[in-house]
Amino acid sequence: MLDRHSTDARPSLRLVAPAELEPAVPSVAFCSHCGTRPSTPTEHTAPGSRVCGECGLGLILEAAEDIAPRAGDAFLVLDRVLSVCAVSRGAERLLSTTEPVAVNRHVTELLMPAAAEEKRGESLSVAVAWAARGDGGTRTTTVRPANTFGIRLTARIAGCGPPRAALLVLE
């Protein structure tokens, strides 16, 4: 039982030493359509422009290096209400759709949760909502293409931006 008069038991702020923090994962830039990573923010883009100079069909976003896609990867960018905001070229091929068609649709029109039998899998919608809200870390879940059974894909989900959104990389 806590002693109410004891100063040790009272909640208090404590200075955390830098050594105790998790090492910060550097963020890298990537194109929201082709996935190309410009090594410097202005390498492929005109000064002041966010448009990818490589493909011209995507905007340059940033994400943590451990999840940021590479050229040709299949990934989606989703907002906090689970609407599709961007579809990579790889995801267009994988899901048999095009970005202009998929944008503004609900993610479940492209991907369905398939984590029922996954003990460690997280809910797709929760993972996306947390990531789009800016919660750190990468979550993993299992999905399948909508209206397609028998195919399961691992989805890694983390935040990206700006503006703040969720990045869902399919593997």
Place this chain on the structure above:
Amino acid sequence: MRYLKTSEAAALLNVSPNTLRAWERRFGFPKPQRSPGKHRLFTHGEVAALRDALQEGLSISSAISRAREGLAADANSLVGALASYDRERADAAIEAALALRSVERSVEEVLLPTLDEISRRYTVESAAWAFAAHWATDWLRRAIRLTPPPVRQVSIVVGDASRDELDRDAPYIRALELFCVRAGIKVLSLSARGVAGIGDAANVHRPNLVVVAGGHLDDDTVARWAYAIRLAVGAMPLAIYRRGAERPRTRVTGTAVLPSGAGDAHRTLLDLLESDHVATTPSASAAAAGAHVQLRSASRSSP
């Protein structure tokens, strides 16, 4: 209305002209018009809206979607103004649309969709439709009057087969007339009911093509009108517009069925006028000879 060349629009968006052309192919936006020299001309309003949307976008598609939504707001505000019988607000809404688009696109993307929405929401028997149709017809006629005199040596006669200005087809017919007049074509629009004296009118106007527009009048009435013109000025190509025969048809004798959209119909009409088919009358004579039969068959096949 301010227009930008491809290089100017690309500079405003901070992209290369090739990227801008790639967006036009993939997304259909921004949608340029063509200058007389066939160069792209982008409206400043569209490019500026896209530039703003790109600042906050996650992809080109979502930015374009957002820019389109912003531009669609004009149609919504015009629907609201007309549904509340507010002429001043309606004038202001179409003026706002004109600030971002050409006259043709304002009519195609704002005015006509607004009328479609009002007719769908309130039906054509409603007071809201009566007000909207009257306002739209008035606006289109005023726009026709304000257009500079025709510059081409091409003229058409439009046989208006709609009921009156409350006919759903009437604004589309006025829009087609406006587009033709703005393209420098001399347009004579007459009711297809009036056969008496039509020969004199046709002799004065000397049309290169006759358009029968609207689906209210029956085939016999329209055919009598077309035949009276043929008697006066000889055989000529005939096009039918919004007579209920919108599905693709094989043209065998030269009677063209124009698409139901005013802009598409205008472009098809320009192609018809510029084709050799119009200039060379031998095939055209066969067309006009079969006009009566074509009108009947086209209307009979309509739903």
